[in-house]
Amino acid sequence: MDDETVYAARLELIDFLIAVLWDVPREAFLEELFEGSRLPEKQVNEGLDEGFSALEAFVEANRDRPIEAVREELRGEYSRLFVGPRPPILAHETHYREDTDFIGEGLAEVQASYSAAGWSSPEEYPEEDDYVAVELAFLRNLIERQQRGQVEAFGYERVFLDEHLLRWIEEFVAELRDRADSRFYRAVADVLAGAIAFEDDLAAQMVSGSR
Numbered sequence: 001m002d003d004e005t006v007y008a009a010r011l012e013l014i015d016f017l018i019a020v021l022w023d024v025p026r027e028a029f030l031e032e033l034f035e036g037s038r039l040p041e042k043q044v045n046e047g048l049d050e051g052f053s054a055l056e057a058f059v060e061a062n063r064d065r066p067i068e069a070v071r072e073e074l075r076g077e078y079s080r081l082f083v084g085p086r087p088p089i090l091a092h093e094t095h096y097r098e099d100t101d102f103i104g105e106g107l108a109e110v111q112a113s114y115s116a117a118g119w120s121s122p123e124e125y126p127e128e129d130d131y132v133a134v135e136l137a138f139l140r141n142l143i144e145r146q147q148r149g150q151v152e153a154f155g156y157e158r159v160f161l162d163e164h165l166l167r168w169i170e171e172f173v174a175e176l177r178d179r180a181d182s183r184f185y186r187a188v189a190d191v192l193a194g195a196i197a198f199e200d201d202l203a204a205q206m207v208s209g210s211r
Contacts (some may be wrong), residue, residue, distance in 0.1 A: 007147040010202075013195050014050075014140040021091065022125070022133035025076045028065050034059050034067070045201075047194025054187035057129040061183070062147050074181050077182045088179045089172075093130035096168035103128055110164060114138055132172065135165060139199065146206075154206040161200055 017031050033055065062070050081089050092102065093110060100106030110130045114120060119141050126136045138160065145153035169192065176189040 004147075007132075007143065010143050010199070011140060011147075013191075013198075014136055014143065017188070017192055017195060018133050018136050018140070020185075021136070021192075024071065024078045027071055030067050030071055030074075034063065045194050047190050047192075049194070051187045051190030051192075051194055054183055054190060057182045058187060064118075069133055074182070074184060077180070078183060081176070081185065089175055090123060091132040091172065093135065093164060093168050095172045103130070106130065110135070113160050113164060116165075117142065117153075117160075131183045132169075135160075138164070154203055158171055158203045159197065161196070161203060165196055168202065169193070173209060 012180070019025055025033075036059075065076050066183065081087060082091055090102065091135050094100050094104055094106040095102050097106050098166045100109075107128060114129065117138075119138055121134050122137065127134060129135075139157065141158070142157045146157075173189045173193045176185050176192075180186045180189065
């Protein structure tokens with residue numbers, strides 16, 4: 001697999017996760033999922049393989065249903081999990097870290113990482129900067145920069161993974177698997193775990209190789 005194919009796959013994977021964690025998946029997104037264009041054919045790692053296998057099963061179980069009905073069902077699940085009232089999951093880094101209060105000083109540390117890399121969260125993300133979809137958007141920006149040949153973006157990714165995403169994403173994934181009623185969001189948990197593991201391995205290789 002050539003570099004451009006790998007970059008395209010990495011970006012598509014992060015786009016997938018942003019789409020399903022930022023809000024209820026749109027009908028156009030679900031149509032692509034049901035057509036199979038968002039499901040990879042090759043094995044990557046355990047998390048991704050299990051997650052996409054579960055998504056395939058979700059698609060097969062719902063193939064004969066109207067997309068609108070599937071989306072409405074997912075809307076209810078998304079709202080219960082992440083919106084509330086009193087949602088069981090707070091998808092924020094500072095909720096899971098033990099060294100800071102929720103939306104406390106740890107939020108400033110996340111923002112400092114963005115600032116150090118010359119990035120700020122898009123206005124269309126009204127959640128705090130430690131929200132899972134915002135952190136994934138930052139990761140996406142770093143991947144785009146790597147694709148353009150900005151070698152320092154691998155260093156920024158390595159630091160961000162070590163100081164932020166890897167410090168809380170495992171616990172978040174476990175809680176999402178436990179709290180989700182639908183096969184869809186349990187699959188999303190596996191895909192997220194696999195994607196971060198893949199980026200962790202890749203960033204380690206690139207940073208060690210540049211020394």
